Amino acid sequence: MIPPPEHPNFPDLAFPTPPSSLQAPTPPPPPLPPPAPVLGAAPPHVFGLEKSRLLKEALEKAGRIPSCKEDVKRLLKLQKDRFRSDLRWILFCADLPSLIQEGPQCGLVALCMAGPLLLPPNGVPLERIVQVALEQGYTAHGEMFSAANMGTLAQEVLGCHAELLCGGLGSPNRDRVLWHLVAGHPLLIPYDEDFNHEPCQRRGHKAHWAVCAGVLLGVPDVPSLGYAEDPELPGLFHPVPSTARQPPLLPEEGSLGATYLLSKQGMSWHYQLWDYDQVRDSNLQLTDFSPSRAADGREYVVPAGGVRAGLCGQVLLLTPQAQAIA
Template identity: 50%
Template sequence: MTSEHPALLPPPPPPPCPALAWPAAPLWPSKKKLYQAIAEGRSAVEGDHEEARLVLVKRESSFRKHLQWVLFNKYVPSLIQDGPQCGLVALWMAAHLLQSPTELSIERIVKVAKERGYTAQGEIFSAHDMALLAEEMCGCRAERLTGGMSGPNFGLILKHLASGKPVLIPYDEDFNHEPCQRRGHRAHWAVASGILLALKEGCLNKEEFQPDPVVPWLLLPGDSPACPMEGIQDAFVLAKQGKSLHYQLLGLEKLAQSNAQLKEMDPKRAADGSVYILPQGGMEVGLAGQVVLLH
């Protein structure tokens, strides 16, 4: 016996989903480095002592108050590097302590460095080449120190920074921009423009210095004080490099150790298919234990 009711039909299939409208381009440029994205839309803190004060206050507990702390610094502007240009960017920053900022562009430095055969991609693996480039670009006298940042060179570096002149320093840069020891695999250039010294009580002629108006335990130089060389218990350099808009306060001893062990180019970089200019004898001959003072 057949049913009088019609057969039930299955429900119709759901309508197709509307096509998703994907953006024509990614929201973040794929080639932009993290440090470039962080710096975008920001500006550096200007002034000889303003940013140093912020660093000191933030790390105040690590500075021993029974010592006398003296800060020398001359402000240099910030510039974020585009590719492996850390040395050329450091030179551009340093140039602002030697001449009018409007007279030299990073594009001009890169162009001349390539024409002279000092670089292929923007890299500088020779302190000797850096000194030659600095003299040509800045019209200054460049003094290349060898044998490390300790011993006799320690005093030369301190006096140079205290006089308001820059020092170009190669070192291995860690992820937080601090010096590390990776045999040169993270070789990087920074420009030091200042020095923070910790002195034993009584080793300073206080008539040549004045208390900082914001950080009362910090002393600033007067018109033309001599750099104190007696009773130094600790030393830091105030430096900038091309991956940050901010000053870094780097322990001089740790920086010297990093500078001394620059032995070889990162094997990954050496095998990336790009051409790089290395001096005869490699990075160890070109960078290890060397800095460049610009007069």
């Protein structure tokens, strides 16, 4: 018989030979990986939040952020030929924070800027407004093509009263809008944005949102009670705070160059003065969805009836809840 082969000399894998004193010590095992994150809804991405913070830091380093009155006076000095010299001017305005948008979040940014006037002292963070808009299905990427949804969102996040006006900024809504601004309440307006951020007419292809925080009225005479002339700009008057005053005489509709809206939007931290009729005309022609957006591969939340049904001729009057009840 052929003897069986000898067993090969394998090392004992179960009990290895202990290392000699000349060998390096065995390194410790690597640390365990961190636990997997708990699955859940990711926080909403807020376009432009970092830019807004950087902007705020830059403005604070440069000095105090100019108030609405200071910005308007700057505009009046730079563009003095634009304003009629045969009129005296009364400025009603309220200060708004500065936010710079990135992406299609102009409406949500405009609402956030209006927040301190509706829920003092600081309003609601932009992250919260974005989160609620996403949860309620009002938006997919920050866009807001429904003024009605914008009003509902404002009431949900700011606890304010929102009044949706249809039919545009002209009669019969014109006086209602102007008295709202004279009272110090914000107004949200969809319009077509030109290259310099002013209203233009592009049939809704450049649809944008702005918040109006005041009005500049050109009048033949200033009421005698409750107004003070600006020490730097003769002919410009401001209402005296905490003082009874006579209501101004509103310029008649069709009076050219006598009514300007003090506006702010998410593409610039400066206030702008827009001719009332120019804003009215831009708001009334929002009819079509932008072809460039239609071709960008994204899905947007657009109401039944499109841009015409959601934005055309519509504005939002926002009032703090306490004052709305009163």
